[in-house]
Amino acid sequence: MAIKKSPKPKAGIPTSSMSDIIFMLLIFFMAATSLKTVEGLKVKLPQARSIAKLDTPKQSVLYVFIDRTGLISIQDKLLNVEDVSEVIYPLRRNDNMLTISMRSDQETQMGVVSDVQNELRDASALKVNYSAKPK
Amino acid sequence: MLVKKKRTPPEIPSSSMSDIAFLLLVFFLLVSNVDTDKGLGVVLPPPGDAEIKLNPKNITMVLVNAAGDVLFNDEVIPVGEIATRARQLEGSNPNMVFSVQTDRKTKYQDYIDVVDQLTAAKVKKLALIGTE
Numbered sequence: 552m553a554i555k556k557s558p559k560p561k562a563g564i565p566t567s568s569m570s571d572i573i574f575m576l577l578i579f580f581m582a583a584t585s586l587k588t589v590e591g592l593k594v595k596l597p598q599a600r601s602i603a604k605l606d607t608p609k610q611s612v613l614y615v616f617i618d619r620t621g622l623i624s625i626q627d628k629l630l631n632v633e634d635v636s637e638v639i640y641p642l643r644r645n646d647n648m649l650t651i652s653m654r655s656d657q658e659t660q661m662g663v664v665s666d667v668q669n670e671l672r673d674a675s676a677l678k679v680n681y682s683a684k685p686k
Numbered sequence: 687m688l689v690k691k692k693r694t695p696p697e698i699p700s701s702s703m704s705d706i707a708f709l710l711l712v713f714f715l716l717v718s719n720v721d722t723d724k725g726l727g728v729v730l731p732p733p734g735d736a737e738i739k740l741n742p743k744n745i746t747m748v749l750v751n752a753a754g755d756v757l758f759n760d761e762v763i764p765v766g767e768i769a770t771r772a773r774q775l776e777g778s779n780p781n782m783v784f785s786v787q788t789d790r791k792t793k794y795q796d797y798i799d800v801v802d803q804l805t806a807a808k809v810k811k812l813a814l815i816g817t818e
Contacts, residue, residue, distance in 0.1 A: 680727045
């Protein structure tokens with residue numbers, strides 16, 4: 552009697568699931584890259600009820616950070632109050648839709664915020680969004 | 687007699703693979719909060735000190751002091767009442783302009799509370815004069 556030959560184990564990577572894996576990786580990296588957190592100062596955003604989503608496209612949004620000690624940061628650079636309009640003005644000229652997203656700490660004193668707002672007015676960047684968290 | 691045991695071929699079960707992938711997809715979709723920017727939208731007054739002449743009748747002054755107390759048309763009211771008051775005023779006078787002024791030492795949160803109330807009242811004309 553002949554010895555039964557064991558069937559040769561299939562060599563090779565299963566290709567049927569390959570697309571699934573690739574798809575999964577794709578989704579993962581898509582999710583991971585859009586998680587890019589906005590750089591800036593550490594702020595504890597104020598809370599509000601009637602907040603709405605910002606309707607400006609992302610590329611037209613400029614984040615202005617003001618932390619509780621009154622430091623001002625735009626595009627990862629610390630600025631003095633009086634330099635804010637100089638920085639924003641060229642951006643505003645190139646982008647009609649420019650919206651300032653004011654990310655200010657809830658403990659920030661209004662003096663600084665008001666000074667920044669006056670600088671924004673000087674730069675004609677009048678569309679402002681006060682970033683807030685839902686209550 | 688020697689009969690070789692039949693070996694099962696090493697293979698990753700591929701039928702459940704798509705399930706796992708789908709599960710992971712759902713997981714990451716739920717976990718990753720794409721940073722949506724939410725907040726209160728306002729439009730600042732244009733630059734320059736050119737005061738637009740307004741009938742004093744059409745201006746409502748909302749003052750916020752350093753302690754967060756609100757003076758609404760020369761009357762101290764709780765922050766939570768601003769929305770209803772503003773709605774009433776705007777109902778009787780559609781041209782009403784609400785002017786928010788704060789102390790330099792007012793906390794940002796107190797200011798946001800006031801703006802929040804006015805936004806809730808769907809105030810159309812909001813002037814943020816800033817600090818006194």
